[in-house]
Amino acid sequence: MLAVERRQSIIELLRESGSVTVSDLSRRFAVSEETIRRDLTKMESNGLLSKTYGGAFINAGMHREVPVALRSHVQVEAKHMIGALAAECVRNGDTVFLDASTTAIHIAEHLCEKKNLIVITNALKVAEALAAAGSVKVICTGGTLRPSSLTTVGKAAEEAVSTYFADKAFICCDGVHRTHGVTDANEREAEVRKQMMHQAESSILVADATKFDVTSFVHIADLSDFDLMITDCELSEEWRVALEAHDLGFRCGKSCGDASSVGAADVSRAEKEIQDAG
Numbered sequence: 001m002l003a004v005e006r007r008q009s010i011i012e013l014l015r016e017s018g019s020v021t022v023s024d025l026s027r028r029f030a031v032s033e034e035t036i037r038r039d040l041t042k043m044e045s046n047g048l049l050s051k052t053y054g055g056a057f058i059n060a061g062m063h064r065e066v067p068v069a070l071r072s073h074v075q076v077e078a079k080h081m082i083g084a085l086a087a088e089c090v091r092n093g094d095t096v097f098l099d100a101s102t103t104a105i106h107i108a109e110h111l112c113e114k115k116n117l118i119v120i121t122n123a124l125k126v127a128e129a130l131a132a133a134g135s136v137k138v139i140c141t142g143g144t145l146r147p148s149s150l151t152t153v154g155k156a157a158e159e160a161v162s163t164y165f166a167d168k169a170f171i172c173c174d175g176v177h178r179t180h181g182v183t184d185a186n187e188r189e190a191e192v193r194k195q196m197m198h199q200a201e202s203s204i205l206v207a208d209a210t211k212f213d214v215t216s217f218v219h220i221a222d223l224s225d226f227d228l229m230i231t232d233c234e235l236s237e238e239w240r241v242a243l244e245a246h247d248l249g250f251r252c253g254k255s256c257g258d259a260s261s262v263g264a265a266d267v268s269r270a271e272k273e274i275q276d277a278g
Helices: 003-017 022-029 033-045 076-087 102-111 124-130 155-162 187-199 237-245 264-277
Strands: 019-021 050-052 055-057 095-098 117-121 136-140 144-146 151-153 166-171 175-177 181-184 200-206 218-221 228-231 249-252
Touching (some): 003 019, 003 022, 003 033, 019 022, 022 033, 033 050, 033 055, 076 102, 076 228, 102 124, 144 187, 151 187, 181 187
Parallel strands (some): 095 117, 095 166, 166 200, 200 228, 228 249
Antiparallel strands (some): 019 055, 144 151, 175 181, 181 218
């Protein structure tokens, strides 16, 4: 098979499944993994896909979902920064909902040193990140396992969340849009996130820069339903105006500047209310 034919076949596989791995492609086409990596690099340079450690995914489609094994290698620095900022909002003794996102894994890693903390999650990777934290109690929701994301969803997961109340819910998403609000690629994950927000005193939106001006498949909440937004990058003037219109404070990390920045409403309202609630 010629390289151009192999790359066309890779595109067809991406259209079917949304993502591919280097190892699977190597076996499928009987070529070395290095050859596949060169193919993916060439295809990324042509704007056909997004390459990540161990594979690639295609960005098109509102209901596109990327397996956690690939997502965990995307925007790592940004998610780490968001995790650190999110952990600053959590006090010792808090009860916290963490959703089924790779950003939540980074938040969990920054919570390991907290004392007398309870974390409720439907993500196995989040529970794993907190397993060695001696002062953190982890409650897993149960429910139907999604192998691609290593999360639990469905009626059992939603009912489990509904039995608890928390100080804060950290909610990630696939898209944040000024008009369409906060959206997700998976209906069942969105329902669990909605329930977490309903059961929390404060809801905090966590989203890296790639999520902005994106609309995904199913609506989770409006921007006005959140008490604070945490992101890694400086916001445009249009977004600052939009968040002010929704009375939504925000915190930004350092990836697009020399120091973290905050929205005008952040310290004066949202962050103070969140800490007081804790």
